[in-house]
Amino acid sequence: MVLHESQIFEVNYFQFNCTVAPLNDVRVRRALALAIDQAQIARRVVQCELVASSFTPPGCAGYSAGRAPAFDVAEAQRLLAAAGFPEGRGFPRLELFCTTGPTSLAVMEAAQQMWRKNLGIDIALVQQEQKVVDDALQGRRYQIALNSFIGDHLDPTALLVIFRSGDSNNLCGWASAEYDRLFGLAELTADTAQRYELIRQAEALMLAETPVVPLYYKPARVLRLPAVKGWHDNLLDLHALKFVWLEK
Numbered sequence: 001m002v003l004h005e006s007q008i009f010e011v012n013y014f015q016f017n018c019t020v021a022p023l024n025d026v027r028v029r030r031a032l033a034l035a036i037d038q039a040q041i042a043r044r045v046v047q048c049e050l051v052a053s054s055f056t057p058p059g060c061a062g063y064s065a066g067r068a069p070a071f072d073v074a075e076a077q078r079l080l081a082a083a084g085f086p087e088g089r090g091f092p093r094l095e096l097f098c099t100t101g102p103t104s105l106a107v108m109e110a111a112q113q114m115w116r117k118n119l120g121i122d123i124a125l126v127q128q129e130q131k132v133v134d135d136a137l138q139g140r141r142y143q144i145a146l147n148s149f150i151g152d153h154l155d156p157t158a159l160l161v162i163f164r165s166g167d168s169n170n171l172c173g174w175a176s177a178e179y180d181r182l183f184g185l186a187e188l189t190a191d192t193a194q195r196y197e198l199i200r201q202a203e204a205l206m207l208a209e210t211p212v213v214p215l216y217y218k219p220a221r222v223l224r225l226p227a228v229k230g231w232h233d234n235l236l237d238l239h240a241l242k243f244v245w246l247e248k
Contacts, residue, residue, distance in 0.1 A: 009154065010218035012052070012148040013213055015212045016172055017142055027082055027083040030076075030210045034070075036213055045103075053067045054067060054207065060154065061156075063196050085121070095126050097144065105127060112125055160203055179202050183199070
């Protein structure tokens, strides 16, 4: 048996409640995002190589996104100071919220240490049962949350739809008329290249506004005999067994 790792159509991320202060200030959100080393969280904490450079993963039906703001402590400190919290002074004690589980806790602890070291702020960690977390997210009774979302069909809009105004999965409260316009135009565009360009612009706008911090893409890990043939990695992790065989 060989442990085989592939990527599936799921992104794990921190999300901000953009309706509460000081997270309603894009400078604060960007500062918190830039102070996070996603590569360290993915590789050392989650122990995978699938570092998220955007919200949508690569290999998504030919779509490629722009990059999310990258780890930059100096810029993070500058933005936090510009928002009125130089060296973290006066920054309120926020809570980072997620479900129970060792991986979730390890990710939250890593982020907590990075924010403390890089920005001088202290974020409290709160773990609750799934139902409690779901209710808090739906009611926006949270400040920062560790969350994930999985696409149900292979298209970038399957993930990016959650940032549309009024979407039932828009749990961060971020809204942009321009994002909605670009997304709506993409839905009406038949040409794939033009459609992807509109989606790319919408995703870039969202990433610049930073309602979320993409961390890593969900790895799929399976034990597989080298003799298994016809098993091909794909983002939806669907495998038609009639095309899979065992080589003698």
